[in-house]
Amino acid sequence: MNNKNCITYNELWSYVIDNLNISPSSIHGPGHWKSVERYGLFLSDNTGANQIVVRLFAIFHDCKRINDGQDKDHGLRGANFAKQLRNKLYTLNDQLFELLYEACADHTDQIFIEDATIATCWDADRLDLKRIGIQPDVSYLNTDIAKSIVINNSFEILKIHFKNNPIVGDNCADKNRNPKRKCINV
Numbered sequence: 001m002n003n004k005n006c007i008t009y010n011e012l013w014s015y016v017i018d019n020l021n022i023s024p025s026s027i028h029g030p031g032h033w034k035s036v037e038r039y040g041l042f043l044s045d046n047t048g049a050n051q052i053v054v055r056l057f058a059i060f061h062d063c064k065r066i067n068d069g070q071d072k073d074h075g076l077r078g079a080n081f082a083k084q085l086r087n088k089l090y091t092l093n094d095q096l097f098e099l100l101y102e103a104c105a106d107h108t109d110q111i112f113i114e115d116a117t118i119a120t121c122w123d124a125d126r127l128d129l130k131r132i133g134i135q136p137d138v139s140y141l142n143t144d145i146a147k148s149i150v151i152n153n154s155f156e157i158l159k160i161h162f163k164n165n166p167i168v169g170d171n172c173a174d175k176n177r178n179p180k181r182k183c184i185n186v
């Protein structure tokens with residue numbers, strides 16, 4: 001791995017899923033991660049968040065849960081797992097890795113943050129409360145775009161958006177990717 005930020009997302013997803021401590025069908029499992037990724041990418045078009053960090057947050061933030069309850073410190077464990085895999089399964093420069101680490105470690109203990117990338121990660125996670133029938137609370141969101149989705153109940157916009165802009169390519173093949181949609185599907 002020589003590229004500064006080199007990620008083959010398919011391989012990373014597979015490895016992390018193979019090392020889960022919860023069921024893959026858990027409410028905090030890969031189905032949720034995929035939704036967080038989509039929400040995050042959608043929000044990032046508006047917030048300017050770094051999309052690599054957003055996509056890695058989706059994979060790592062809940063991947064070291066041991067149960068579907070509060071599971072104290074699961075975010076920190078996910079952050080440390082991301083650290084463990086860095087430079088083995090993916091590379092990321094120091095500045096972006098710091099954002100990823102903080103986003104994962106603090107995602108349940110902290111509500112608000114100024115950094116647009118971390119704010120986007122956290123809002124993406126919170127918007128997906130919809131999957132368990134909970135309406136996200138606007139007062140727990142950071143970004144205007146996430147708040148507007150909740151206020152206008154426009155969650156369906158994601159389906160339309162990604163139907164028209166499929167996630168393609170990966171970061172190691174930037175030159176091949178769809179310029180309209182910067183990231184991949186797995």
Ligand SMILES: [Fe+2]
Pocket residue numbers: 028032036061062125
């Ligand atoms: Fe989550």
